[in-house]
Amino acid sequence: MDSRTGLPVVGMVGGGQLARMTHQAAISLGQSLRVLALTPEDGAALVAADVQYGDHTDLAALRTFAKGCDVITFDHEHVPTEHIRALTGEGAKLFPPADALVHAQDKQVMRKRLGALGGPNPRWRPVASPADLVGFGDEVGWPVVLKAARGGYDGRGVWPVAGAAQADELIRTLLAGGTKLLVEERVPLRRELAVQVARSPFGQVAVYPVVETVQRDGICVEVLAPAPGLAEELAVAAQQLAIDLATALGVVGLLAVELFEVADPAAPDGSRLVVNELAMRPHNSGHWTIEGARTSQFEQHLRAVLDYPMGDTSLTAPVVVMANVLGGESGGMPVDERLHHLFAAEPAARVHLYGKQVRPGRKIGHVTVLGDDLDEVRTRAARAVRWLRDGTAEERAA
Numbered sequence: 001m002d003s004r005t006g007l008p009v010v011g012m013v014g015g016g017q018l019a020r021m022t023h024q025a026a027i028s029l030g031q032s033l034r035v036l037a038l039t040p041e042d043g044a045a046l047v048a049a050d051v052q053y054g055d056h057t058d059l060a061a062l063r064t065f066a067k068g069c070d071v072i073t074f075d076h077e078h079v080p081t082e083h084i085r086a087l088t089g090e091g092a093k094l095f096p097p098a099d100a101l102v103h104a105q106d107k108q109v110m111r112k113r114l115g116a117l118g119g120p121n122p123r124w125r126p127v128a129s130p131a132d133l134v135g136f137g138d139e140v141g142w143p144v145v146l147k148a149a150r151g152g153y154d155g156r157g158v159w160p161v162a163g164a165a166q167a168d169e170l171i172r173t174l175l176a177g178g179t180k181l182l183v184e185e186r187v188p189l190r191r192e193l194a195v196q197v198a199r200s201p202f203g204q205v206a207v208y209p210v211v212e213t214v215q216r217d218g219i220c221v222e223v224l225a226p227a228p229g230l231a232e233e234l235a236v237a238a239q240q241l242a243i244d245l246a247t248a249l250g251v252v253g254l255l256a257v258e259l260f261e262v263a264d265p266a267a268p269d270g271s272r273l274v275v276n277e278l279a280m281r282p283h284n285s286g287h288w289t290i291e292g293a294r295t296s297q298f299e300q301h302l303r304a305v306l307d308y309p310m311g312d313t314s315l316t317a318p319v320v321v322m323a324n325v326l327g328g329e330s331g332g333m334p335v336d337e338r339l340h341h342l343f344a345a346e347p348a349a350r351v352h353l354y355g356k357q358v359r360p361g362r363k364i365g366h367v368t369v370l371g372d373d374l375d376e377v378r379t380r381a382a383r384a385v386r387w388l389r390d391g392t393a394e395e396r397a398a
Contacts, residue, residue, distance in 0.1 A: 001070060007031050008306060013056050013067055014075030015042030017354035017363075018282045018298075021290070022075065023048045025298035036065045043355040044075075051067060059083050066092040073253055073305050074281055077105045078151070093304040095201070095252035096280045104250055104280045108149045110181050117248055119241070120274045122260075127181040130171040133165045140185045146170070149180040158218065160186070188263040193227055194285035196256045196297060197242040198304040206300065207239045208293060208309035213258070213285050219361070222381070225288045225320040228374055232267045234261070238273055245278070254301045257285035282323070284363075289313075291350050291368045292320030317370035323359055323381040325365040326386045327358040333391035342387035349384040 002009050006323045007030050013021045015037025023033040023044055036052050037045040054061025056079045066072055066087055072094045084098040096104075103110045114121050125136045127146065137144045142164075148157035161167055161183075174181060192215055197207040210230060214222035227235070238259060246255045256279040264272040294302075295311025296300035303310055335353075342349065346369070353365035367384040371377040383393050 002031070005030055008070035009034055009068055010302060010305060011036065011069035011072045012044075013062070013065070013072060013079055015039075015044040015051070016075050017043045017356070018075035020046035020047055020354060021287075021296075021352070022192050022282060022298045022301065025296055026302055028299065029302060030330070031302075034065075034069060036061070036324045041355075041357075046355045053172070059068065059086060062087060063090070066090075071095060071305050073301070074101070076281065077101060077279070081105060081177050097250060097252065100250045100252070101280050104278045106149050106180075107147055107277070110275075110278055111182065113249070114245075114275055117245070119245065120272065122187050122274050123185040125183055127171065127183050128175070130168040133161065133167045133171055133183050136183050137161065137164060137167070142378050143186050145186050147176075147182055147183045147184065148174075149182055156218075187260055188381075190263055192270060193230070193238060193259040193261055193273070194223075194256055194283070195238045195242045195259065196254055196283060196286045196289075197246045197251075198240070198254050198297075198300040198310055199246040199251050200304045200310065201307045203247070205243050205312050206295075206313050207242055208286065208297070208313045209315060210235045210238045211285055211288065219324070219326070219363075220284050221324050221326070222286055222338065222378070223288050223322040224374065224378070225292055225315065225322070230261075231271070234269065240277075241273065251280055251320045253280060253304045254282050254286070254297055255280055256285055258285070267291060285314065287352070287366050288320045288368055289323035290352070292316055292322070292370060318372050319374050319377045320368065320370050321374075321381040322366055322368045323385045325367060325385050327356075327362040327364050328359055328389040335388070338387050338391050341391075341393075342384050345387065345393060346380055346384045351379065351384070351388070353388075 013036045014037050019035050020043040024286050026033040032049050034050040035044045035048045052065050081098050081102050111124050123140050127133050142163045143160055146159040146161050168175045188376040192213045193210055194213050195210045199205045209226040212224040212227040242257045258276040260274040260276050261271050262274050282297045282301050290296045294314050350368045356364045369377050369381040
């Protein structure tokens with residue numbers, strides 16, 4: 001308990017943009033988030049007052065950080081599961097707990113558990129040899145999708161495999177590097193969706209509207225809330241799936257369920273849902289909630305891990321569009337000048353920059369625009385992103 005405020009101390013392992021935005025949410029609850037960062041240049045370390053430095057894989061650093069924290073949570077999934085178990089055994093309170101978080105850390109574990117729960121998996125198989133991959137591809141049909149079981153994100157750790165000729169060298173190279181692998185069928189994808197639910201230790205849940213996530217080169221570039229044209233039955237099914245998974249897995253905090261909407265002629269509306277991945281923390285697909293929902297995902301995550309009653313998840317406007325800002329080429333117009341132009345052109349756009357050094361393709365921030373018409377709001381959000389990325393409102397040449 002913080003002796004100055006009389007409020008519990010929440011520690012977040014990881015000092016990236018998720019911790020940065022969680023810190024902003026903590027301020028309105030009277031708190032200053034305690035952050036374990038790697039360096040003073042981490043996004044959260046630039047803004048939070050209570051920062052410690054250490055590696056999330058170092059148990060000694062985690063033990064030091066845990067002292068004085070009433071509850072500990074995460075801005076990524078990379079803390080070793082055995083370290084979380086060790087801290088829990090020593091009396092620390094960590095949310096989500098290790099038995100839940102492992103389903104977001106290891107895709108093989110997730111697929112097995114989801115299958116046991118009767119959840120919507122694609123066909124999949126663990127891969128320990130080229131023969132495993134070739135046999136699966138011959139069985140379900142090529143191409144297939146090879147994945148690293150741990151550590152992949154933003155298109156990393158995912159390899160489309162067109163046929164048996166490609167399999168042998170790829171598998172041997174990956175296995176030689178110690179990569180744990182699984183393969184999945186390539187589903188007839190219509191689009192990608194996501195739904196977030198928060199769950200408290202008491203078991204209260206609050207679910208957000210289903211959103212569409214627009215991907216480019218394996219990176220989410222845009223989120224549309226609510227998902228346009230999604231049948232009500234499918235939206236309700238996605239929300240119920242998220243609630244059921246959070247409950248069955250024992251999640252405390254935010255759970256983001258990334259989904260594929262898959263073409264299925266046998267389904268009543270021609271579509272069904274398949275789970276792609278899980279994340280147990282605030283998530284890029286929920287950044288729109290800062291301005292677009294009555295309670296942001298970051299405040300909701302804090303409410304959940306502190307066992308406070310959940311906040312209202314309804315939208316603040318009929319249409320919300322969040323567009324990620326990816327770093328462009330270095331040089332050119334300074335960021336401050338770009339902000340001047342952006343705000344002159346789009347005074348209602350809300351900008352969130354993460355304090356990151358700019359590199360081509362790196363997520364350095366996001367922009368949120370609200371309105372009534374989807375096409376107009378998307379156009380405005382895209383124009384705002386172009387000002388930040390390129391220093392111009394004009395479309396970049398392909």
